[in-house]
Amino acid sequence: MELTELQQKIIASVQQDIPLVSAPYATIAAELGVSEERLLKELQALCDRGVIRRFGATLRHQKSGYGANAMAAWQVDEDRIEEVGRKMASFPAVSHCYRRNPTDQWPYNLYTMIHAADEESCRQTARSMAEAAGLETYTLLFSVRELKKTSMQYFSTDDDD
């Protein structure tokens, strides 16, 4: 996908925090040297084209009632992966669901992130998911500590101020 210089500048800006003021886009537009109208148009286009997956607030899970998260790694027959992937994805407690290639050292091919109030609720959800999908082989990896969590900085320049 071709991105114009302006689009890259917009992306570099809105991947940060937008200002929490009455007219935040006017502030951003002024920084970028474009009209507010143009910025709104470009932003909407980035959303419509699916470049922006989500525009809004990201919460700290631990502080918003989701005290525990577990990554469940599942071993699924490849000929059932579509069906099982969709079933797992339908659980509200599941935030992410991906297929990944298994390796010699790590035989799992389906991954789900489960968020809940506590570890026991995560375990319970995983049991329900296993039952719903008719799976027995999986492992739950609880997060012990956050070592890093940031957003990717695309197209950012070191000398833009």
Added chain:
Amino acid sequence: MDDIDRKILNRIQSRFPITPRPFLTIADELGLTEKEVISRTVHLKNSGIIRRIGANFVPGKLGFVSTLCAAKVPEEYVERFAEVVNRFPGVTHNYLRDNAFNVWFTFIAPSREEIEKNLQKIAEETGIEKILNLPATKVFKIKAKFAV
């Protein structure tokens, strides 16, 4: 956090209005004033419940690729290993987890080759050779919001 805060949080996690006065748009939807929505949002940000308000992108649409990596790191060496890994700007999430493969991090870069090259660098610098590189081959779900 009260019910009004919850209403605001449930509204602003996705489809944040792209309008000249986004907080006014939200206020009208929720039956609040613009001023109240802004001041509560500022408070939720300052208290750490909101991590960030902005855009989240699909890496592939920007010419980037992403992957999930996992390493087996001796407990006493986790800090040092994380320091080396976290230096890469493309490493956006990194968690210590309760498994033999205990350090799990995501890596975003312009190409698969660059990720491989960087994993090689990490292995050389830390002596941790067993790093799994597990790019997603299919996305079934990326959740847009968490009900609070």
